[in-house]
Amino acid sequence: MSNAAPASRRVNVRTPEVMERVQAEVETHYRSPLVETIRAQGSVLQIGSTTVRLAREFGFCYGVERAIDLAYAARRVFADKRVFLLGEIIHNPEVNRQLTEMGIISIPVGKHEEEVAKLTSDDVVIVPAFGAETDLMKLISSRGCMVVDTTCGDVMSVWKRVRGYAKGGFTSVIHGKASHEETRATSSRAIGDNGNGHYLVVLTLSDVDFVCDYIRKGGDKQAFLQRFSAASACSPGFDPDLHLTRVGVANQTTMLKSETEEIQRRLQKAIEDRDGAGSPNFQVFDTICGATQDRQDGLFHLLRQPLDILLVVGGYNSSNTTHLVEIGEQQLPTFFIRTAECLTSLEQIVHFDLHLKAEKTSYSGKLADTTNPITIGITAGASCPNNLIEDTLLRIFGLRGIDEAQVRAAAGLV
Template identity: 65%
Template structure:
C-alpha cells in the first residue's frame, strides 16, 4: 500500500497547496490574494477508495477490472483510472452488462456503495469484488436496516437518482425485503409529507409526486405511521436538520404531542460537515469572489456552491481549463443544471482577494492548477 499511496500522491498532490496551508491558508502574489478554506478537497473515504482502486490494478495486473459507475464524482480522477485500464460499467448495470462479466473479472464498488441486488448479481457471477464503500455511508445503512427490522419506514433526505441514495434505499428494505422507504429532496417535498402525516394530503397526488422515490408497495396511510429520518451523507446539514424537525413536529401534531413514532440519527458525513463549516469561516473574510472546484455531479460540492452564492459571486468550475480568460469563465449553473459561459467574472481592481474551496472528491492538483491560472490571468508571478 505504501507504493500505491506514493503513486496516488504523484498524481494528485500539490506542493503549492500544502505551502499555502502551511502559511495559514493565505497567499499573496503582487496584488492578488488567495484564501483557502481550512478544510477542502479529498476526505479520508475518498482517499481510501482511490487507494483501493490503484491497489486493485497492481494486485490483479492481468485481470479485467470494472468499476461500477465512478469511483468518486470527479471526471479527472475517473479519467485517470480509465487510463490505467479500469473500465466503467453503468452505475446501475443492466442484466446484460452483468451477464457479460466472467468469474475471473474484478469489480470495484465505488465510495458511494451499490444496491444490494447489483452486488448480489455480481457475486453470483463469481467475480472478485473490491468494495471501497465509505464507512460513513455504511453507518447510514446500519440505521435504515434497524428501521426495517422494527417496521419503521426510512425517510431519506437525498436525491432519489443518486448512487448513494439508491444504495441506502435498497438496505432500507431490510433482509426480508419487506421494509419501506421514502426519499425527500428538500423542505418543499418534506412539507407535502408533513401535510399527509397530519391528515391533509391526497393519496393519489402524493404517490404521483413521489412515484420514483419510494419502495414498492409503499402506502402513505400505513407506512408513514412510524418513521425514521436518514440521509444521503453529502447533503446540506442545516437542511437535513430542518427536515428532521419538520417531520418530528408533524408526528407530534398527529399523535397528541408524542414522538414515540419518530426517530432520528445524525448521519451527515463528518468530512462534508467540516467542509461546510470551513466555508462559512472563509466567507467571514473579505473576498471579492469564490471559486468552488470539483465535479459537477458531486452533491457535497454543489452544496458548497449553494452556501457561497448566498453571500458573494460564486463560480463552480471543474478545473483550471474553465478559466477561459480574464473576461470569460465556463462554469456550472446549479439552477439551470448546465455548463454556461459568463463574461465579466473577474473584477478589474487593483487588489483582488479570491476565495477557493473544493468538495471532498477534488484532488489538490486541480486546486493548484486553478490558483496558477488565476495568477496568470492577473499577470502575477507564481
C-alpha cells in the first residue's frame, strides 16, 4: 500500500453549460448598459450645467473577467463542497462581497498556511488572479485539494521571466510592493526551480537610487540588508556584494509604467557605469500588463479634456487604481472613492488619501454650486465593475438635481 501524500487536482470548470449560466449571472451583477451606451457615444454625457466625461479605457480587463467567471463557475460546479479562496479574487470589495454571499470562504492573507493545512481532498481552493507563492501551492498539493487556478496570464508571463533570470544567474529586481500578493508570488518564482536564484523588491525611486549607489561603489552591507530585509523585500541569504553582479528587471504588472521604465533606466546606467557600456550583466523585459497601460493611457487622454474634478473608483488596496489616482492628482483635484456612497452630499466627498494612507472627508464647493457649470471626469482600474461606475454617474447627476430617468433619457435609454 502506498503512503504517498495526495496531490492537488487542477480542475476545469469552464464547460459550456456552466459558463453560459455563469456569464449571465456575472452580467447581471456587474454590467451597465448605461455606461456602455455613454462610451459608445463618445464617453461624454451632458445634462444642463452638468457634464460627465468617462475615460476611454477603464473597468474590468480580460484577466479579471476570467478570474471572476472561474470563481462563479467553481461555486456552481462544486455546489455540495466547501470552496475556499486565497485572500481576494481581485482587489474590489463589491466583487469579493458577492463571492462571500455565494458561500465562497475567503482565507485571509496572513492565515493562508494555517488554514490550508486544515483542508482535505474534498475541498476546493480558488487561486486568485494575483497567483500564489510556490510554497503555498505545494502545501495545497500536499492536502490533495481540488484547485481552480485563476492566475492572470500576464502574471504568469512575469513568472516565466524571473525563472529565466534565475536559470541564467541573474538576480530579479522586481518593481512592486513586497507585501502585495502578486509580488510575493513572483518573488517565490524568482528563487528558481533549483532554489539558487535571488530577488530584490524595490518600490520607490529612492529605493532604486540606494541600490544603484551600491552597484557603483559598494557600501554598508548591513545597512543595505536592514533596509530591504525588514520589509521582506529580498530573498533569503541575499548578499548585495554577490547578487547585484548580474541583474534582470521585472515588475508587479500593475505598476505605473513611466516609473518602471525610469527604474529600468537607472539600474542599467548603474550597471554600465560599473561594467562598461553594453554590459551583458543587465537584462530587462517589458512586463507591464497591457490592460494596466491602457487604463493609464486612457486617463492621460481624459486629462487633456477640460475637467473640474476627477473621481477614481475602486478598491483602496488596488495597485493599478492607486496609480491612476497618482496620475490624476498631479493635474487637478482628484478623489479616490470606493463606491458612489462616498459622495455623501453636494459638499462632502469621503475618499482615500494616498499620502495619509487613510480615508478622510473633503469638501468640494464646485460640486455643491448647482448654478455653475461643472465637468467631472470618471475613471477606474481593471478591478472595478461597470455597475459601480453607473452608480457613481447617477449619484453625481442626482446631487445636481437630475434624476435617474432624466439621465437614461439623455443617454437614449428610453
